[in-house]
Structures are given as structure tokens and as C-alpha cells.
Amino acid sequence: MDILSIVGLVVAAVAILGGQLLEGGTVGSLVQVAAFLIVMGGTLGAVMLQSPFPTFVHAMKLSRWVVKPPRIDTRGAINRVIGWAQVARKDGMLALEDQLPRTPAGFERNGLQMLVDGFEPDKIREAMEVEIAAWENRMRASARIWEAAGGYAPTIGILGAVLGLIHVMENLSDPAKLGTGIAVAFVATVYGVGIANLILLPIGNKLKMHIAKEVAQRELFVDGMMGIANGENPKLIEARLTGYLA
Numbered sequence: 001m002d003i004l005s006i007v008g009l010v011v012a013a014v015a016i017l018g019g020q021l022l023e024g025g026t027v028g029s030l031v032q033v034a035a036f037l038i039v040m041g042g043t044l045g046a047v048m049l050q051s052p053f054p055t056f057v058h059a060m061k062l063s064r065w066v067v068k069p070p071r072i073d074t075r076g077a078i079n080r081v082i083g084w085a086q087v088a089r090k091d092g093m094l095a096l097e098d099q100l101p102r103t104p105a106g107f108e109r110n111g112l113q114m115l116v117d118g119f120e121p122d123k124i125r126e127a128m129e130v131e132i133a134a135w136e137n138r139m140r141a142s143a144r145i146w147e148a149a150g151g152y153a154p155t156i157g158i159l160g161a162v163l164g165l166i167h168v169m170e171n172l173s174d175p176a177k178l179g180t181g182i183a184v185a186f187v188a189t190v191y192g193v194g195i196a197n198l199i200l201l202p203i204g205n206k207l208k209m210h211i212a213k214e215v216a217q218r219e220l221f222v223d224g225m226m227g228i229a230n231g232e233n234p235k236l237i238e239a240r241l242t243g244y245l246a
Contacts, residue, residue, distance in 0.1 A: 005066050005206065012198045035160050035188035039195065042156035047149045058138070059145035065210050066203050072213050074220065078241045081224030084112065085234040093118060093228075107131060107218055111225045121229035128222045136215050143207040150200035157192015161185040220244045 017027055048056060080103075087095050097116045103109045110131065114124045164185025220241055227237035 002067050002069050030187060032184050032187040035184045035191050038160035038188055039153060039156050039191040043149050043153045046152040047145060050148060051145055055141050056145060059142035062142045062207055063203060066206050069210050072217055074245055077217060077220055082234050082238050085228045085237050088228050089234060108221060111221055115228060121226055124229055125222060125226055132218045139211045143204050146200050146204035150196040150204060153196035153200060154192045157189045160188025164188060
């Protein structure tokens, strides 16, 4: 659980609402259903229009990383690679086949399988780097959904403000309706700018940070696999991979 994300959101909300109260305003004045619908609905529609359906769905699922980030155990990964290097150096590459059932399916097992099958080191590196690039592109495309939403929200907020002002101009002869129109106009802008800069853009940036960590972890495995494929001493491989801990 990423407590800092939750604390950050709470601190931002308290600061803004607290400032509103200190200025003599009320929290209720910031609650405008019409403005909320304009900003959220408009932003959602714009993002859906620009995004392929699988990417949009994946972006929604990926948002859980904000509060529950993926577990990255760099030391554990190094220990696994060193264990494989020791087995390969002692008993040969084919002995690594016994490690396959204990290796999680996916990137690690694919690399280990290529070692067992006796692929050339350059071919192993090429295949693994292609897999890393494809995975990273897919994940970053999902993170960019949140960044795009953060770009659209303020503009949609301005659109809501203009709609509110139009409502005001249409009812100049009815003072009772002027207050509502003006409130929608200004609150829509607050919603657009606030949601973009306090929620949407931070989510996109945090997702990119986690993606970068995952990529670094995978690059560690590529480095280790190359060391094993080239027959390097396990101690040398460990010394090089330890640099990833920094």
C-alpha cells in the first residue's frame, strides 16, 4: 500500500478546502453538480474518443498501482540470477531446465528457456529487448491516457465556464438565476484545473515512475542472462548486477 499517495491527496484536499474556509467561503459553494458533469463527462468523452478500447480499459486497471504499486524485489532478482549462474557454471546450461518450473511464467521464464535451448547470447538479448520494448510501449500508452485526461480537463473546465456565462447572459432580466450561472462558471474552472493537477496528472506521473522501475528490473535480467550465456563467473555477474540496487 502506497500511503504517500493517499496522504498527498488528503493534504491537497484539506489545503484547498481549508483555504476556502479561511477566506470566508463555504464548502457547499464548491459543490455544483452541473459543473462536475460538464468537466468529468467532457474529459471522459474526449479521452475515450482518442483511445483504443483495450488501451483505455488497461489504463483504468493500471490506476490501482497508485495505491498498490507492483512489488519490485531487486535483491531477490539478483539472487535468482546468481543462483542460475552457479548452476550453469557447475552443471551446464541444460541443468537450468530444472529451474523452469520454479520460475514465474512470463519474461523471466522466457529468458531462462532460451538459455536452456542454447540460443546465441546476441539472439537472447535481441529477443528480450524486443519484449521489454513492447511491454514498455503498452504500459506507457496506458499511462498517457491519464496525462491526456489531465490536459483535457482544464479546457473542459473553461468550456463549462463559458456555458455558465451564457446562462448568465440569457437571464440578465432574472436576478434570481444569475447567482447559479456565475457559480457554475467559476466552479467548472476550479474542477477542471483542480482535477487535472491534483489527480489526473499525478496519477500519470506515478504510473510512469513504476513503469520505469519495472523496465530497470527487466534490464537487470537481460544483463544477468548475458553473463550466464557468455559463461562469466557468478561473482562477476553479481558485482555488476549489484549496481542496479542504487
